[in-house]
Amino acid sequence: MRIVVLAGGIGGARFLRGLKKAAPDADITVIGNTGDDIHLFGLKVCPDLDTVMYTLGGGINEEQGWGRTDETFKVKEELAAYGVGPEWFGLGDRDFATHIVRTQMLGAGYPLSAVTQALCERWQPGVRLIPMSDDRVETHVAVTVDGEQKAVHFQEYWVRLRASVDAHAIVPVGAEQAKPAPGVLEAIAEADVVLFPPSNPVVSVGTILAVPGIREAIADADVPVVGLSPIVGDAPVRGMADKVLAAVGVETSAAAVAEHYGSGLLDGWLVDSVDAGVVERVESAGIRCRAIPLMMTDVDAAAEMARQALALASEVRA
Amino acid sequence: MRIVVLAGGIGGARFLRGLKKAAPDADITVIGNTGDDIHLFGLKVCPDLDTVMYTLGGGINEEQGWGRTDETFKVKEELAAYGVGPEWFGLGDRDFATHIVRTQMLGAGYPLSAVTQALCERWQPGVRLIPMSDDRVETHVAVTVDGEQKAVHFQEYWVRLRASVDAHAIVPVGAEQAKPAPGVLEAIAEADVVLFPPSNPVVSVGTILAVPGIREAIADADVPVVGLSPIVGDAPVRGMADKVLAAVGVETSAAAVAEHYGSGLLDGWLVDSVDAGVVERVESAGIRCRAIPLMMTDVDAAAEMARQALALASEVRA
Numbered sequence: 001m002r003i004v005v006l007a008g009g010i011g012g013a014r015f016l017r018g019l020k021k022a023a024p025d026a027d028i029t030v031i032g033n034t035g036d037d038i039h040l041f042g043l044k045v046c047p048d049l050d051t052v053m054y055t056l057g058g059g060i061n062e063e064q065g066w067g068r069t070d071e072t073f074k075v076k077e078e079l080a081a082y083g084v085g086p087e088w089f090g091l092g093d094r095d096f097a098t099h100i101v102r103t104q105m106l107g108a109g110y111p112l113s114a115v116t117q118a119l120c121e122r123w124q125p126g127v128r129l130i131p132m133s134d135d136r137v138e139t140h141v142a143v144t145v146d147g148e149q150k151a152v153h154f155q156e157y158w159v160r161l162r163a164s165v166d167a168h169a170i171v172p173v174g175a176e177q178a179k180p181a182p183g184v185l186e187a188i189a190e191a192d193v194v195l196f197p198p199s200n201p202v203v204s205v206g207t208i209l210a211v212p213g214i215r216e217a218i219a220d221a222d223v224p225v226v227g228l229s230p231i232v233g234d235a236p237v238r239g240m241a242d243k244v245l246a247a248v249g250v251e252t253s254a255a256a257v258a259e260h261y262g263s264g265l266l267d268g269w270l271v272d273s274v275d276a277g278v279v280e281r282v283e284s285a286g287i288r289c290r291a292i293p294l295m296m297t298d299v300d301a302a303a304e305m306a307r308q309a310l311a312l313a314s315e316v317r318a
Numbered sequence: 319m320r321i322v323v324l325a326g327g328i329g330g331a332r333f334l335r336g337l338k339k340a341a342p343d344a345d346i347t348v349i350g351n352t353g354d355d356i357h358l359f360g361l362k363v364c365p366d367l368d369t370v371m372y373t374l375g376g377g378i379n380e381e382q383g384w385g386r387t388d389e390t391f392k393v394k395e396e397l398a399a400y401g402v403g404p405e406w407f408g409l410g411d412r413d414f415a416t417h418i419v420r421t422q423m424l425g426a427g428y429p430l431s432a433v434t435q436a437l438c439e440r441w442q443p444g445v446r447l448i449p450m451s452d453d454r455v456e457t458h459v460a461v462t463v464d465g466e467q468k469a470v471h472f473q474e475y476w477v478r479l480r481a482s483v484d485a486h487a488i489v490p491v492g493a494e495q496a497k498p499a500p501g502v503l504e505a506i507a508e509a510d511v512v513l514f515p516p517s518n519p520v521v522s523v524g525t526i527l528a529v530p531g532i533r534e535a536i537a538d539a540d541v542p543v544v545g546l547s548p549i550v551g552d553a554p555v556r557g558m559a560d561k562v563l564a565a566v567g568v569e570t571s572a573a574a575v576a577e578h579y580g581s582g583l584l585d586g587w588l589v590d591s592v593d594a595g596v597v598e599r600v601e602s603a604g605i606r607c608r609a610i611p612l613m614m615t616d617v618d619a620a621a622e623m624a625r626q627a628l629a630l631a632s633e634v635r636a
Contacts, residue, residue, distance in 0.1 A: 078415030
């Protein structure tokens with residue numbers, strides 16, 4: 001079975017770990033969000049790609065969900081001693097090496113997709129990880145700080161400001177001109193199922209869908225598309241998805257996110273058991289819906305969610 | 319008193335520490351060798367400039383004479399795990415930060431001299447440290463390895479091969495086209511004395527002198543030029559200077575190095591007490607010579623050497 005997954009960071013990575021357990025023989029292609037990539041200290045940092053790679057490759061810091069296990073912060077300390085920031089972005093020494101290798105390869109002329117493949121040769125994530133695009137796309141967030149409206153990089157909004165101010169708009173700068181990376185459209189065309197993990201529908205899955213050609217390829221592919229709600233009850237499972245949903249005029253609810261994707265894209269939608277009451281609303285929007293436990297408390301829980309997603313895909317295919 | 323010092327790495331840095339103690343009120347400008355600069359992992363590494371900066375700024379690893387104190391090697395371990403080398407060059411985590419800041423600033427368009435000044439704002443070396451040139455100069459060494467003649471970067475010759483093969487030639491690639499960095503010629507023109515510390519006469523001081531204009535400025539300046547022999551007895555005090563002296567046809571002796579610089583450049587020369595027998599030979603070449611203890615066993619010993627060098631400068635000036 002060929003499965004394509006559109007993944008952001010922590011939620012996507014943990015779901016993928018479950019999916020690998022649920023479908024050990026599946027051929028999994030992950031289309032990774034690069035809209036939250038950022039240049040720090042002259043280095044190219046790809047937080048979502050790295051979170052997927054480290055999580056599936058056994059190098060992730062389990063507690064925080066991103067960054068490396070057994071990490072130290074000497075380089076960052078020294079950069080701060082030089083007065084070089086930002087200090088709000090927590091790059092560890094082990095993590096720095098990934099960005100150094102990536103930046104060196106990009107500088108040598110390799111596209112990000114080839115660089116990602118090279119990095120994965122070490123990590124052996126057990127999936128094919130492809131960035132959504134080799135072109136630069138950078139998610140910016142329009143905010144008002146101290147009465148002044150300005151656009152900040154998504155990482156600055158998310159990590160530095162902790163989404164503490166309202167977002168007026170989310171703009172994936174460069175997306176309109178971006179092309180899907182080699183292999184992305186082919187993987188979608190050849191897929192037996194496409195899954196949207198419980199990743200952020202705006203700044204993770206939404207950014208991937210903003211690359212011209214990807215949304216259309218998924219909508220046109222004659223395969224089931226099944227998603228899992230990142231909202232449980234009236235709150236995001238993790239992160240601050242409510243902030244960016246508000247920016248695009250979507251209420252923070254499992255049903256509203258399904259309607260945001262729409263039946264043109266989505267065939268099936270899993271909501272948490274506490275949201276069983278919205279199943280009817282989602283189905284009336286033309287999307288098959290089931291309520292199951294959606295908390296990825298451990299790998300087994302994530303694997304069960306993946307099984308349910310694949311089961312729902314079979315159901316809509318039938 | 320305005321003192322200009324042409325410095326390589328460890329020997330130059332330790333001499334400078336002594337000079338600062340011997341002449342605490344002096345205005346010291348250090349013209350640093352950049353011929354051993356190397357690009358590693360996409361980062362610009364300036365070993366000699368950093369050794370001077372770390373030594374005078376209190377960050378040096380005293381035992382090895384280069385690199386940072388309290389150093390760790392996580393980044394390097396990780397790079398090796400990615401299969402990215404070279405492994406023979408020992409960059410520590412703290413040291414990496416310096417190269418990251420430097421590379422970022424160079425990438426932003428600042429010349430190396432401005433970058434060095436910015437780095438020194440943290441380290442406060444108590445001297446003005448200027449790279450010999452903002453232009454790229456890279457010392458290459460012609461060697462024969464396994465019957466095949468080839469040119470290797472100086473660092474590869476020195477660090478990886480440990481100078482274990484004969485050097486046929488030493489070529490400061492790019493030197494002919496290089497211009498002295500801003501401030502270099504001015505510092506020489508305004509100097510009261512110019513000192514050559516016991517640095518390598520070929521790949522350290524020699525490379526600085528290879529930048530068109532610097533040798534001439536020193537020769538033309540109406541100030542005493544005094545050097546200290548890096549050779550004691552018939553061996554280099556440290557490093558493998560004999561290997562590179564042989565490549566330029568100079569015997570490994572305190573007298574031969576003085577003659578190599580020549581009386582057109584050098585006014586005074588200090589040799590070690592064990593080399594008292596060569597004083598006459600050096601003086602017959604037109605260079606005032608004294609024999610004193612030249613082993614920099616501690617800062618006080620280096621300070622005494624600096625005092626003797628300044629005394630010899632006064633003597634030749636009189």
